[in-house]
Amino acid sequence: MAGESLIPVVVGVGDIKNESRRFEDAVEPAYLMIDAIYKAISDTGLSPDTSKKLQSSIDSLDVVATWTWPYSDLPTLLSNKLNIQPRHKLYSHHAGNAPAKLFDDAARRLSQGKSQIAVVTGGEALASLNAFARAGESPPSNWTKPARNVSEVFQPKGSGKEENVGTIHSVGLPLHVYPLYENGLRAYRKQSLRENMKESAKLYAEFSKVAEKNPLSWNFGKPAETEQSLSTITGKNRMICYPYPLLMNAFNTVNLAAACILTTTQTARQLGISEDKWVYPLGGAGTQDSNNFWERPNFYSSPSISRSLDAALSSSGLSKDQVHLFDFYSCFPIVPKLAAIHLGFPSDGSKPLTLLGGLTSFGGAGNNYSMHAITEMVRQLRKYTGTSRHGLILANGGVLSYQHAICLSSGPRKDGLSYPVKNPLPELVTDVVIPGIDVQAEGEAVIETYTVEFNRDGNPMFAYIIGLLKATGRRFVANHADDATLVELSDPGKEPIGRSGYVTTDVTGGGKNIFSLKLPTKL
Structure with a gap:
């Protein structure tokens, strides 16, 4: 049986949105994250004095790598500003799976007694930085001194300088690779090009409806996109890489941050955090396919997605039919489609697959989108305290490269088992058959x-x-x-x-x- 005192729980979540693009309102990512952490502390419902005690006891800090600003040591900067001295500090790699992976790892450390209070956070201020760049202005002088040239922020992500099969042919950015998979899946399922576009438009129209009603969404209050507006090619919705027009690409120019506070049931009780604030991490899993997209088994499936979903459910003691809430990463329609198809769900959005509204309508938030999915999942599951409701989040990174899935619940595990002691999956998928590659072909x-x-x-x-x-x-x-x-x-x-x-x-x-x-x- 799991040690009752070491059951991990989420006790506080916070999200920050800086809607202004005025220069004088620009806030750098570090301070957006700090605001999100303070909001998460407030969310615990503790008194000011006990909140200070919680804050001073934070002994673990994980930070999702930010696209916006090249900090020399962001975890230490945050620790100093918060006046905390965490034993564990980590700055993630650049990938969208990082929020789920960091969350899973933090829950694991708590369950093993290696930590008592953990914070996981991330944030972006790309909208503010972009406003400066468009006006030809220098980056804000009052922001933290950057560790390197800020102009690198505006280079396409994934634009490595090393020469390989991809770079020789000028292909390898996300806007190239995800369409390769969408087209491959379409042909594999024998869809027509028209049917495929309609499916993607219907899926993202459903996502847009969710974002329209979410106050934290970058597009909150704006009319939701429709199947027609998403699928019609116009000057404002031009084709980028077939079959994806602009509105089926992630929108990353946002100012958003989020934070989660995790602890154990024992510490939560000692601090006096009400159980109606508790949400239980059950388990997680993640792996990756080859970084070289041309060295994968096919272009209509993702072994890393399938295995991460299956292993996360299994390690959490759940079946897919026991899950009520989902948020599947959606930088492009292919990601939620692959996840849905693997689980036997409709891939057109007729079954809800997002809590936020996706990376186009909610906002891409750089690497940190799925942190917002976690905070929203916690808020949703709190509505069912005392009952049994479960949620599943899939976080994706790279070019369909890195995956991590996590399960959360309104209540503790029913099987009495402890939080999984390790990620059940290997770091890399290696047991798949891949065609030989001819660098030069004739x-x-x-x-x-x-x-x-x-x-x-x-x-x-x-x-x-x-x-x-x-x-x-x-x-x-x-x-x-x-x-x-x-x-x-x-x-x-x-x-x-x-x-x-x-x-x-x-x-x-x-x-x-x-x-x-x-x-x-x-x-």
């Missing part, structure tokens, strides 16, 4: 998946093709070889996946592969 081939990037005028600009050589079955990455192929791949009335063509290496173009739907003329 021969007849078939398209495995693809996407087309469009310019701001709405014209197709660049095609990215993942293909398989007919002779060997080996995989390659390529760009379009000619305008005719680019036009064909951009036609919303034709399915390119499965079509044949020819790939060759352009030795004059930096060694990249180029693919044409036209077979070479035989002499």
